[in-house]
Amino acid sequence: MRSSAEADRAEIEKFAGLAEHWWDPAGPLKTLHDINPLRVAYIERHLRAPLAGARILDVGCGGGILAEALAARGAAVLGIDLAEQSLAVARRHAAERDLQIDYRAASAAEIATEHPGEFDAVTCLEVLEHVPEPDGVVAACAAALRPGGVAFFSTLNRSLKSFLLAIVGAEYVLGMLPRGTHEYAKLIRPAELASWCRAAGLEIVDLTGLRYDPLGREYRLGGDVDVNYFACARKPRIE
16 A cells, blocks of 8 residues: 555645656756756765666656666666656656666555665655655665665755745746745755654765855755755665
């Protein structure tokens, strides 16, 4: 049975309504295209192993922007999402590029139950702020990892600066994201994410900010985690 902790119908329908825009680099999901090279570089840097041959679970894969980039580098990717419309777009686009990606309509909890400890890495990017119980998703990601595996999370800090820049600025002033993409109450402080990781048996080994340069109109990794941030958490090896 699908985990209710991951099934917020309003959120699913929100992204399902954007399904046909997933692969428009100038469309409403432009930001995901712009930051995807940074996401892949962050994963490559902290995986400590080649992407080629790595088994990766992409939680909340949407239309497959990240999944395709990882598969193109040789990773064996299982992409999961609860929006069927997005998965249909992902499957079609992967077929057009002749990429072998396994896409399933499933929750992280379902995959963790069916395939515990089987993945070298789990990516859960721009997802936690859209689910009712993010701590449960973190726990499922941890359960799906093999010992020594790495989980990657990215989300938004719940801070005044984040509200002003990421919601008011990005959604309502600059139009970089569709209005209503984020709800302030659902944003996640780094200390909260760290606590959920510890409870799931993960150790955060890196936290870094994601910044937007309005003059150069480009994104950069590094700096404070007051707004957008990335986290890398490792599952201890069995001694």
